[in-house]
Amino acid sequence: MSKLTITDLHACVITDEGETPILRGVTLVVESGKTNAIMGPNGSGKSTLAYVIAGHPKYTVTSGSIDLDGEDVLAMSVDERARAGLFLAMQYPVEIPGVSVSNFLRTSITALRGEAPKLRTWTKDMKAAMSELQMDPAFSSRNVNEGFSGGEKKRHEILQMGLMQPKIAVLDETDSGLDVDALKVVSEGVNRFKDQNDAGVLLITHYTRILRYIKPDVVHVFVDGKIVATGGPELAEVLEADGYESYTTAARA
Amino acid sequence: MTAPTVAPATDLAPRIFSRNIDDFDVPHGREEEWRFAPIKQLAQFFEPATWGSVGVAGGHGALVEHVDINDSRLSQNWMPTDRPSAIARAKATHAVLITIAKESIHSSPIVVNLENSGKNSYLHVEVHAGAFSKSQVVLMHDTTGNVNGSMLSIVGDQADLTMLSVIDADLPVTQHLHWFTEVGRDANFLGLSITLGGGVIRTVPMVTYRAPGGKAQMLGAFLLTGHQFQEHRILVDHTEPHCTSNVIYKGALSGEGAHSVWIGDVLVRREATGIETYELNRNLLLTDGPRADSVPNLELETGDVISAGHASATGRFDDEQLFYLQSRGIPEALARQLVVRGFFVEVLNKIDDPDLRDSLMHRIESKLGIVDHE
Ligand SMILES: Nc1ncnc2c1ncn2[C@@H]1O[C@H](COP(=O)(O)OP(=O)(O)OP(=O)(O)O)[C@@H](O)[C@H]1O
Ligand SMILES: [Mg+2]
Numbered sequence: 062m063s064k065l066t067i068t069d070l071h072a073c074v075i076t077d078e079g080e081t082p083i084l085r086g087v088t089l090v091v092e093s094g095k096t097n098a099i100m101g102p103n104g105s106g107k108s109t110l111a112y113v114i115a116g117h118p119k120y121t122v123t124s125g126s127i128d129l130d131g132e133d134v135l136a137m138s139v140d141e142r143a144r145a146g147l148f149l150a151m152q153y154p155v156e157i158p159g160v161s162v163s164n165f166l167r168t169s170i171t172a173l174r175g176e177a178p179k180l181r182t183w184t185k186d187m188k189a190a191m192s193e194l195q196m197d198p199a200f201s202s203r204n205v206n207e208g209f210s211g212g213e214k215k216r217h218e219i220l221q222m223g224l225m226q227p228k229i230a231v232l233d234e235t236d237s238g239l240d241v242d243a244l245k246v247v248s249e250g251v252n253r254f255k256d257q258n259d260a261g262v263l264l265i266t267h268y269t270r271i272l273r274y275i276k277p278d279v280v281h282v283f284v285d286g287k288i289v290a291t292g293g294p295e296l297a298e299v300l301e302a303d304g305y306e307s308y309t310t311a312a313r314a
Numbered sequence: 315m316t317a318p319t320v321a322p323a324t325d326l327a328p329r330i331f332s333r334n335i336d337d338f339d340v341p342h343g344r345e346e347e348w349r350f351a352p353i354k355q356l357a358q359f360f361e362p363a364t365w366g367s368v369g370v371a372g373g374h375g376a377l378v379e380h381v382d383i384n385d386s387r388l389s390q391n392w393m394p395t396d397r398p399s400a401i402a403r404a405k406a407t408h409a410v411l412i413t414i415a416k417e418s419i420h421s422s423p424i425v426v427n428l429e430n431s432g433k434n435s436y437l438h439v440e441v442h443a444g445a446f447s448k449s450q451v452v453l454m455h456d457t458t459g460n461v462n463g464s465m466l467s468i469v470g471d472q473a474d475l476t477m478l479s480v481i482d483a484d485l486p487v488t489q490h491l492h493w494f495t496e497v498g499r500d501a502n503f504l505g506l507s508i509t510l511g512g513g514v515i516r517t518v519p520m521v522t523y524r525a526p527g528g529k530a531q532m533l534g535a536f537l538l539t540g541h542q543f544q545e546h547r548i549l550v551d552h553t554e555p556h557c558t559s560n561v562i563y564k565g566a567l568s569g570e571g572a573h574s575v576w577i578g579d580v581l582v583r584r585e586a587t588g589i590e591t592y593e594l595n596r597n598l599l600l601t602d603g604p605r606a607d608s609v610p611n612l613e614l615e616t617g618d619v620i621s622a623g624h625a626s627a628t629g630r631f632d633d634e635q636l637f638y639l640q641s642r643g644i645p646e647a648l649a650r651q652l653v654v655r656g657f658f659v660e661v662l663n664k665i666d667d668p669d670l671r672d673s674l675m676h677r678i679e680s681k682l683g684i685v686d687h688e
Contacts, residue, residue, distance in 0.1 A: 115641050118633060143643035155638035159656025168652065169642035204656070205638075221642065 063130055063146065063228035063261060065091040065114075070125035072113045080121065083109045085286035087125070091229055091261040098264045098272060098297065101283030102305045107265045108152050110283075111233040114263075115149040116142050129229065144173055146228030150218035150235050152265075157205035162217070163187065165205045166224060173225055190223050194250050211238030219250040229261040230254070236271035248274030269301040284308045326579040326613050327551055328520075331393035335362055335404055338397035347396070350575040350607060352543055355514045358434070359398040359462045359490045367408040368437040368457055371427040378426055379411045387411060388440055389466055395520070398490045402463040406436035412451055416444030416470065423450040423478075423667050430457045437463025437491070441477060445470035445498070450667060452478045458485055464492035467505065471498040471525065476666070478506045479517075482677050486513030486542075493519040497528035497557070504664060507563075508674055509536040509544055510681045516545040523554040523586075534563035535661045535674075537681055538604065541571035549579040550593070552586035561593035564661050566654060566682070567604035578610040578624065587618040597628040598657050600682070651679060 070087040073080035083106045091097050101107055113120050114127060116139040127134040129145055137145060157165065166187065171177045178186075191198060194216045206214055215235050222230050232251065236244055252275060255262055264275060272280075272294065280297045282290040282305070289308050290296070330337055340360045343353035369380050381388070383406050394400035412426065428437070441451050447470065455461070469475045479493065489512065497503050509515055521530045536544055550559040565574050578593040597606035610624035631653070639649035658678060665671040 117637055139640035140643050140645050143641055149641055155634045157635050157656055159659035160652050169644055173643040
């Protein structure tokens with residue numbers, strides 16, 4: 062049983078012009094076996110929340126806390142957070158020239174487990190995981206994210222999640238850039254991961270489309286750097302029909 | 315002394331070919347070819363002093379000989395193209411001659427450790443790869459002090475020659491090195507210039523073709539830390555039809571005061587039809603402070619080419635890459651190592667011999683102070 066607890070989190074982005082506040086008091090709990098969906102308009106700070114959880118150096122936390130099973134996440138380095146069981150599937154995964162997918166995954170798994178996986182089982186596991194996501198085996202010899210299509214990048218993120226088996230996974234717009242077929246494959250990957258690992262999922266999205274395949278337990282509406290409403294799966298349907306307008310005007314008022 | 319050969323005007327190729335020192339003026343630093351160089355720190359290469367010659371360390375096979383500079387087997391045709399190379403040819407007393415017999419196949423690399431005794435030395439090295447031969451020659455510049463000279467690779471018809479020139483100096487050495495390559499009919503040449511550290515180093519590789527059908531790749535990996543200077547001024551002179559050239563240089567720089575210069579000149583002569591050429595320079599700035607100049611030049615005297623292109627870019631070490639790797643549990647030092655390895659891999663992967671490839675990667679990493687976690 063794992064629990065990620067975010068309490069009254071405030072954070073700024075550091076730019077050349079200075080610090081701009083983005084997160085304005087986020088409070089949220091993500092537990093094993095539960096899926097929390099976060100929906101909100103462009104620029105409301107959803108990716109910022111995801112990055113702050115993962116420890117991106119561009120953001121500073123000005124107040125509040127993030128706790129994973131009693132451990133202070135904010136005190137950990139980026140790689141320590143990953144080793145503690147946090148995973149972020151990024152909205153815009155980064156290209157690493159000259160580093161092959163297989164080398165990258167093996168290095169990562171070795172770091173997470175503290176020992177290198179046995180070569181034979183490793184190759185088998187990786188092949189199986191790739192075929193479940195309908196990825197061409199040739200992928201493993203390509204450079205990380207280099208020349209990947211939008212959909213390939215997202216599959217690659219979910220592939221990593223499946224192999225790394227985090228306790229809590231944050232998925233930042235994993236559905237964007239996917240056609241319906243790819244969306245199904247990726248959603249099945251997420252559901253399989255969640256069921257097998259009893260993991261907690263924080264799913265960030267713009268659209269309800271993905272929520273037809275990945276059933277959320279809780280839906281949060283995120284506007285202007287904080288959660289302004291929380292409800293059950295039915296809230297997603299309301300947002301789909303009415304948009305965020307009532308929330309954004311309320312937040313500005 | 316014979317009169318110097320004066321080549322027809324082009325913007326890129328040398329104008330004067332001569333073994334007579336006085337045919338070349340002392341550079342003052344404003345000439346196009348010297349404008350990036352720290353001319354004061356190179357002044358010792360402009361005066362014809364009496365210095366010793368670079369030799370070969372330890373025992374070496376029959377392929378490698380330390381010969382008198384007047385040995386008739388040394389290239390009679392090759393001519394210096396600037397004052398330092400003219401001085402080195404005129405004042406060197408000895409040369410290192412590596413002869414790969416016609417049709418001989420060498421599966422393991424021929425490693426030659428170059429060394430000098432005194433502080434200052436002239437260098438003259440020739441590699442003659444006979445027709446249909448296949449070999450890899452590795453020149454390790456284990457020299458100290460000031461070294462001025464030329465390396466020649468003469469690649470016979472249909473020969474396949476890989477040649478590495480490795481400068482991995484811990485001491486602040488100063489080197490001025492020409493590297494002239496002549497590619498024979500349907501021959502295949504792969505040149506690799508690995509320059510890790512040193513003080514002030516200027517390399518002047520020039521590739522030309524003796525007959526149609528030759529392929530030349532000129533690759534470089536270089537690394538500068540602290541107050542170091544390196545200039546790599548490459549010229550590919552396409553003189554023959556149906557040849558190819560591919561130039562890839564990658565540099566990583568760190569620390570205040572590090573300065574690299576890459577000049578990639580490609581000249582395609584009127585008669586060099588149906589050629590393919592590409593040149594690329596990428597520089598990675600690992601910290602704030604270093605400066606990397608990068609200038610590709612392509613001069614086409616014929617439009618009848620298959621392809622001709624170039625690219626050049628200098629970028630900062632990408633923190634997003636570091637973040638991505640770390641977010642997958644990989645500790646920072648190892649993540650940096652992966653990124654730098656990835657940067658150089660395009661160049662180093664061209665080396666067939668896995669041991670050689672790994673040992674060069676290791677040298678690069680230890681120079682960068684990257685700890686090996688394997
Ligand atoms: N690195 C950054 N530099 C400058 N501004 C930033 C940076 N990151 C975020 N911001 C700003 O912070 C705000 C929130 O951005 P964020 O990416 O978190 O929004 P989002 O909700 O994920 O949007 P989207 O739905 O478009 O993905 C935006 O105004 C954005 O411009
Ligand atoms: Mg976003």
